[in-house]
Structures are given as C-alpha cells and as structure tokens.
Amino acid sequence: MRLYVLGMALLLGACAGQQQPARDDSLYQALGGKPGISRIVEGMLLNVARDERIVAHFRNVNIELLRRQLIDRFCVEAGGPCTYTGDDMAEAHKGQNISRSEFNALVEDLIKAMEAQGVPVPAQNRLLARLAAQRGEVIDK
C-alpha cells in the first residue's frame, strides 16, 4: 500500500519536472515556421484585444514591438532560427502583478488562436508545455 502511494508520488513528480530545451526545429516546422508563428501571435493579440479579463494590461504597451518580440520568443521556444532580444520573462512582467487567472486567460487566447490556425493538437501542447513551465516567472511580479 505504502509502495503504491510512493510509486504514484514518484511517477507524478518525475514527469512533472521534465522540460528539455528545444534541440530540433520540429516544433517550429509544425507551427508553420515564421509565417505560422506570426499568424498565431497576431491571432492571440487580436483575441487579447477582445478579452476584457486582461486587455487592461496592454494599455501602455507598444503593440507592434510586443508583436515582434512575441514572434521571436515563440520562434526561439519552438527551436526556430530566431533571436529573442527582449527582456527576460520576470523583467518583462515586473510591476504587472499578473494573477493566475490572467495568465490562464492569455493561455486561452493563445489556444484559440492556434485552433483558428489549424495547428495540430500535439504541436499546440508542445508550445503550451514550454510556456506553462515559465508561469512562475510571469505571475505575481
């Protein structure tokens, strides 16, 4: 019995910690390369614009700069040939005091954009897993 509990805890714990850096560009390709990632980011930002839960956070943001930085960021996360020159995640969200709910709202806007672009679910999950691992650097800053 005790072994079962321990086994379950180890199983859950072990898999939870896995986050490999992207070594290949298969995710980049699956997202449609730079043009595909651009459409995903633009779709997400359009969804954010209609999302009353979080749009206030973008009030004083240079949207064009944000768009370019997000494309680079997603491209790098996906293993694509890009360079991200923006702030690190913690710095970029400093003072925003983003809540867990607001983080999830952005995730939903991203999923909606990927679904609208017809991104296969496994590719969506790979990108989401990489971004989800960075939640700690984004919320409550």
Next chain:
Amino acid sequence: MRKALLLCSLALCWQPSVHASEGRLLATGGASSIDGAAGGGITPWAVLSGYGEEGEWGATAFATRVDLPDYRLDVAGMAASYGNRIEFSYARQRFDLGSLVHKLGLPEDSLSQDVFGVKARLFGDLIYDQLPQVALGLAYKRQKDFLIPSLVGAQRDEDVEGYLTASRLFMGAAFGYNLLINGGVRYSRANELGLLGFGGDRRDSRSLLKEGSVAVLFNPRWALGVEYREKPDNLSFAGESDWADVFLGYFPNKHLAIVLAYARLGEIATLDNQNGTYLSVQGSF
C-alpha cells in the same frame, strides 16, 4: 491591414478589467463524481469543482444516472469551491433495487443516502509548477433507509471516510496528447458507497482502498479514460466487487460537462454482472 486592425482593436477595447470567476482552464474543474466531489465518475480527482482561481468562487450542480441490468442509481448534488483551495459538496444518492424487490420480497424498493463532502488542496498544481496537485478529502455519509442494510449485517447507518488523492496533467505525454493521471487512497468501511450502510458482520473496521484514473485529452474539450475503485467487502451475505469504467468526457465550455461511461460494477447485493451505462451532466457557475 492586419496590424492596423490589431492596433485598432486593442485601442478600442480598453475597458476596466472585470473580476473574473472562471480563472482556471477548461476541464480543470473535472466533472462531478458520484459522491459529489469534483472528479471523474466513480472516483474524485485532486481538482476542485468549478473554475475559481485565487480569490474566486466556483460552483457546480449535477445529475447522474447509472443504469444496470437489475438496479438503477440516481445521484444529484452540488459543490462550491473557493480560491482553488477548498471545496464543499453535497450529493443525494438513490439506489433503486429493481428486480430484487420482487425476488426477495424486500420491505423497501430503494436505498438512499446523503453525502456531505469537504476537500482541500494541500499543495501542487494540476498543470503548473513542479508538484502534482494533492488534495485531502473527508465525507460524512448518512444512510437513510437502514432496515435492509441492518438485516444483511451492516453495523451503522452513518460514517466518516477520508481520501488522499493526487492529479497531474502531463502535457503531450500520450503521443503528443495531454495525459491526465489521478491516483489516491481511501480509508472507508462504506458498503456499496454506504448505500448498504457502514461496516459489516465480516469486517467492521475501515480498509485502505486504492483508486485512480487515466485519461487522454484529444483537445481541451474531449477526454477518454478509464477509472478504477477498490471497494471493501464487509458483508457476508454477498460479495462486493471493485468498480471500473471507461468514460468519454465532453467539456464544450466552462458551464457544461457531460460524461458518458460504460461501468463494470460486478456483484452488488447477490446479483452479479451489474455492468451498464453511466451518464452525468454537470453545470458550472
């Protein structure tokens, strides 16, 4: 053009932010288990009912029917949770004895009980951070038609049971699709959920019972999985089988969840092969 539209819509839509009460992601509130707690069908998950995150309330109401060859189980209930931390639930179960009533000339044609539950998330998160979400639950159960249970050896008509359960969503773990794993232990002496009372002539102490489920999410809205729940075997008049099911869950939005399952409940009160359909509908607010 697209960029212009983008800038324009961001500019137009700036409004004061509204206090959201659905801060968690779709399906992360689970469905309603037969004991009323958020979960799958026959087992609870470590998640809390509804979609409330930190500082938010979530609430659900549900109805479930399990159609078996000789019996029928109807359950209705509700749950409320706060801050993705604590959940309170209530369920009323009514077990229709069906053909057994005439076969044995039983004095009553159904067995009912109330289940009052509380579940607290101890630590961890279903999706984020390093640790899986772990929750501790307690249920106070009150059997309401105790004549038949007392005749077959049940020792009491009310009891408290506890469970410890862990849940984690492994992103992309099932050939790219998200995999949900739940596992837990229950400390209980409830006979057939408590519908046949608590404790028995064969064994009157609580047993440590394993339960768990595994589900694959084809997208955020559809899940296909299996569940397993160990049960005690306290009464000598009949065997009590462990339960299992295969389920399909549909979460079209944050207000509705539908679960359809094929349940293998085995022997219940002397009648074997009680395998049938399980249908549950949950509304979230």
